[in-house]
Amino acid sequence: MSNPCLSGGAIEIFLQPRIPAPRVLVVGTTPVAQALVSLGSGVGMAVELTDGESAAPRVDDAALIVASHGKAEEAALESALRAGVPYVALVASGTRGAAVLESLDVDPVQRSRVFTPAGLQLGARTPGEIALSILAQLIQERSTSRRPATAAPATAAEVQPTAIDPVCGMSVAAADSSIHLEHNGVTVYFCSPGCRAAFRKDPEHYDLTP
Incomplete structure (x- = not known):
C-alpha cells in the first residue's frame, strides 16, 4: 500500500484483544439464579449453573453467587473463598445471611469478603431486579479492582520536553x-x-x- 509520508513509511497498528468472557458460577436453580443466567450473557459474562456439592470454583473465576435458598450454601462459599474468587455473594436476607456466615469454617477475614445480602441496594423486588442488582455490584467490584493506584504528579524535572x-x-x-x-x-x-x-x-x- 502506497504511503506518501516523508517519515519513511512508519505505520501505527491498533489491536483489539478478544478476551474470553469471565466465568461466573451460580449455585442453585431458583428464579434469581435463572435470571442471572439470562442477564449475565448480556453484560459479557459466561454464567454457569451448578449445585453446592458440585461447585468447583477456580482462582480465575470472576464470581461465585449462591442463590440456592438454603441448599448446600456453606460448602460452595467456603470453596470459593479458599480458591480466592474475587467476588463471592450469597442471596439471603440480612438475618439469614449473617447466620450462614457465622457457620462458615473460614477465618474472619475471608468471611468478611462475602457480599450478603447480595447486590446493590436498588430496592429490587423481582428475581430479574435482584439479578440486575447483583450483576451491577459485580461489575462495580471488578472495576474497582482494575483501577490503578493514583500516581504522584510528575515534577518539573520528570517531565520529558x-x-x-x-x-x-x-x-x-x-x-x-x-x-x-x-x-x-x-x-x-x-x-x-x-x-x-x-x-x-x-x-x-x-x-x-x-
Whole structure:
C-alpha cells in the first residue's frame, strides 16, 4: 500500500484483544439464579449453573453467587473463598445471611469478603431486579479492582520536553537519543531518518518558529 509520508513509511497498528468472557458460577436453580443466567450473557459474562456439592470454583473465576435458598450454601462459599474468587455473594436476607456466615469454617477475614445480602441496594423486588442488582455490584467490584493506584504528579524535572518535527509535524522527545541535527545554532528534532533527510535537502523550506 502506497504511503506518501516523508517519515519513511512508519505505520501505527491498533489491536483489539478478544478476551474470553469471565466465568461466573451460580449455585442453585431458583428464579434469581435463572435470571442471572439470562442477564449475565448480556453484560459479557459466561454464567454457569451448578449445585453446592458440585461447585468447583477456580482462582480465575470472576464470581461465585449462591442463590440456592438454603441448599448446600456453606460448602460452595467456603470453596470459593479458599480458591480466592474475587467476588463471592450469597442471596439471603440480612438475618439469614449473617447466620450462614457465622457457620462458615473460614477465618474472619475471608468471611468478611462475602457480599450478603447480595447486590446493590436498588430496592429490587423481582428475581430479574435482584439479578440486575447483583450483576451491577459485580461489575462495580471488578472495576474497582482494575483501577490503578493514583500516581504522584510528575515534577518539573520528570517531565520529558518535546519538539515538533518541522517536516511532518509529529511531536518527538527533545532528547539526545532522538534523531536530530544542528541548523543555524538550533537543534532540530525528527521522528525518522526520512524526515531528517528531507530537511537537509531544503532546510529553508521548513518553518523553525517555536
